[in-house]
Amino acid sequence: MESTGNPGPAPSGHVDTFARDHLPPREQWPVLVHDRPELHYPARLNCGAELLDRAVERFGAGRPAFHTAFGETWTYGGLQGHVDRIAHALSGELGVRPGERVLLRGPTTPxxxxxWLAVMKAGGVAVTxxxxxxxxxxxxxxxxxxxxxxxxxxxSVDDLIKAGVAGLSITTYGGTGPDDLAARAARQPARYDAVDTAADDVCLIAFTSGTTGxxxxxxxxxxxxxxxxxxxARHVLRPVPDDVFAGSPPLGFTFGLGGLVVFPLRFGASSVLLEQAGPKQLLPAIGRHRISVLFTAPTAxxxxxxxLDEHDVSSLRRCVSAGENLPAATWQAWHRHTGHRIINGIGATxxxxIFISAADDAIRPGTTGRPVPGWHARVVDEAGDPLPDGEPGLLAVRGPVGCRYLADDRQTQYVRHGWNITGDTYVRDTDGYFRYVARADDMIISAGYNVAGPEVEEALLRHPDVAETAVVGRPDELRGQVVVAYVxxxxxxVRDAERLREFVQGxxxxxxxxxxxxxLDALPRTATGKLQRFRLRTGPSAGPGPVE
Incomplete structure (x- = not known):
């Protein structure tokens, strides 16, 4: 049975209705497609209970769920106990009502x-x-x-305190004392019945920066x-319960949330949660923890x-790349050295x-892949009309998940004619494979991270020595792009680059x-005063050279 369109909402399980009240009007949503049996979810659904409680029932409480770099292992049953006690603390001592937003902040740890799972079960809305x-x-x-x-x-609490958010109640964990979250949780019952949320109740708000910053x-x-x-995960990654996941993206990115928490729990596997997860930490961790599924960016x-010659990577079974374009040369080199085919993919917050990808023999290096089962994609022109194969245009996507911005007028820019327009330029070939061409906007993608130039400009302009600034991305062999500021x-x-850099780091x-x-003595502009960013990307000759 195929289900498309935007069916009416089910009765909410939220007491605080902020999230549902601030969804965009339904006519501005993309068309949602649930054309596979596994996507036909019941009207009442709590993803925390589905991911954790059902996993305990299906795979057993004794299976490992999370590992740390320090040798600690949390079993599914142990994780369930922690989550349920935290959920009790949230809805009891801390007074979090279903629908209220809960900020989550810290390194990647169990x-x-x-x-995050406790917020889900308590019916809250996670803002990680x-x-x-x-x-x-x-x-x-x-x-x-x-x-x-x-x-x-x-x-990680100092900057949150400095933020001075009026009315914000902060509960820390990892410390000591009766008010620490662990102490609060220890006083709670061991089992918590998840809040009866609707399948279409908002459970998370993930923030991304657009080109405006x-x-x-x-x-x-x-x-x-x-x-x-x-x-x-089900159709491309195809994990098994004995898989051990790990990766570089933090849980504040949905790439990391899916790869390190959602996917392993859904399929009874485990993950290694590394507080530091750069290439230097990932390589030894692969051998030490026998990691089989790796999530990271092409740069890594x-x-x-x-x-590679210094480390044992023989346990690897799946290598996933997203966050930026994966060059064919990188794919070939990794395959040549490890024998593994990197699973390329494109996703969006x-x-x-990920909604376009390919695995195993279906991979074609230099392309992103084909629409993941359950997703549909095409290449369109500015009017939204499909373009012929081989002709570059805007990538348009729709499937079971769609863009719904929090009270933001940019909703109508991302969703057009019922499709999500990702801001990427793509070409589709006659076999249905999609090949990345470029970003259609001015977003800088550096080592898999999205950086909005105007946001960096705003930070620089807060320094008293800066009169004007423009920030662009410059091509870089290692990172894809690097952030360059013209000031x-x-x-x-005094033209002190180091002082400005220290300021922005704060x-x-x-x-x-x-x-x-x-x-520079002046930024390049047109006769009408518009900034000519394209001249900066090619490196202007005016003014002194680069300062490191």
Missing amino acids: WLAAC VLAQQRSQELATLCGLAEVRHALCDIR RPKGCMHFHRDVLAIADTF YRTMLDR ELLH VAREGA ELVPYKCPREIVF
């Missing part, structure tokens, strides 16, 4: 994952942010989502969390190639995870900070 985000960024996100509760690793909150339902597992695969200093100011998460700062 405790952070347990907090990066441990590295700065106070101003945190204040903005809390304001947009009207966050009043936060669970935060004690090591103003964060966009992507609102996803309980059924959406299961849909990404029942499409990409390129970096790890030079060190707006669509929660016009105020009259009389304002933004590290990956957004410019790797290079170039001082």
Whole structure:
């Protein structure tokens, strides 16, 4: 049976109705497609209970769920106990009502994952942010989502306190004392019955920055969390219970949430949650923990190639790449050295995870792949009309998950004619394979991270020595692109690149900070005063050269 369109909402399980009240009008949603039996979810659904409680029933409480770099292992039963006690603390002592937003912040640990699952079971709405985000960024996100509760690793709490969010109640974990989350949870009953949420109740708001730099909150339902597992993971990744997952993306990115929590739990597997997960940490972890499913960006695969001979990677079974375009040369080199075919994919925060990919013999290096079962894609022109195979155009996608921005007028830019327009330029060949061409906007993609130039510009302009600035991406062999800032200093100011870089590092998460700062006497503009970014991308000759 095929189900398409946007059926009316089921009665909400939320007491706080903020999330549902701030969904875009239904006529602005993309068409949702549930054309596979596994995507026909019941009207009442709690994804936390489905991922954890059903897994315990199906696979047993004694199976490993999470491992740490320090040798600690949480079983499914142990995880369930922690999650249920945290959920009790949330809905009891902490006073979180179903539908209220709960900010989650900390390094990638079993405790952070347990907090996310507890928020799901308690009927809350998780707003998971990066441990590295700065106070101003945190204040903005809390304001947009009207966050009043936060669970935060004690090591990451300082910037959250500095954010000065009015009315925000912060509960830390990883510390000591009666108010620590672990102490609160220990006082609670061992079992918690999940809140009776609707399948289309919002369960998470994932923030992404567009080209304007103003964060966009992507609102996803309980059924959406299961849909990404029942499409990409089920049909392309095809995990088994003995798989051990690991990867570089943090849980604040939906790429990491899916690859490290949702997918392994859905299929009874386990994951290694690494607080530091760069190439230097991933390679030894593969051999130490016998990791079989790896999630990271092309940059990391390129970096790890030079060190493969020093490490045992024989346990690998699946290697997944997303976050930026995977060059054919990187794919070939990895295959040549390891014998493994990297599973390339494209996903989006707006669509929660990967929707075009290919695995095994279906892989064609240099292409992203074909639509994942359950998803549909085509290449269109600006008017939304399909283009012939071989002709580049905008990538349009639809499936069981769709873009629904939190009270944002950019909804009608991303969703057009019932399709999600991702902002990528693609070509489809006659065999139905999609090949990436470029970003259709000015987003900088560096080592798999999306960086909005205007957001970096705003941070630089807060420094008193900066009169004007423009931030662009410059091609880089290792990272795909690097962030370059062009700065016009105020009259009389010293052109000190290091001082500016230190300032921005205090304002933004590290990956957004410019790797290079170039001082110019003036920014290139048209006769009408419009900034000519294309001239900056090619490297202007005016002004002093790069300053490192």
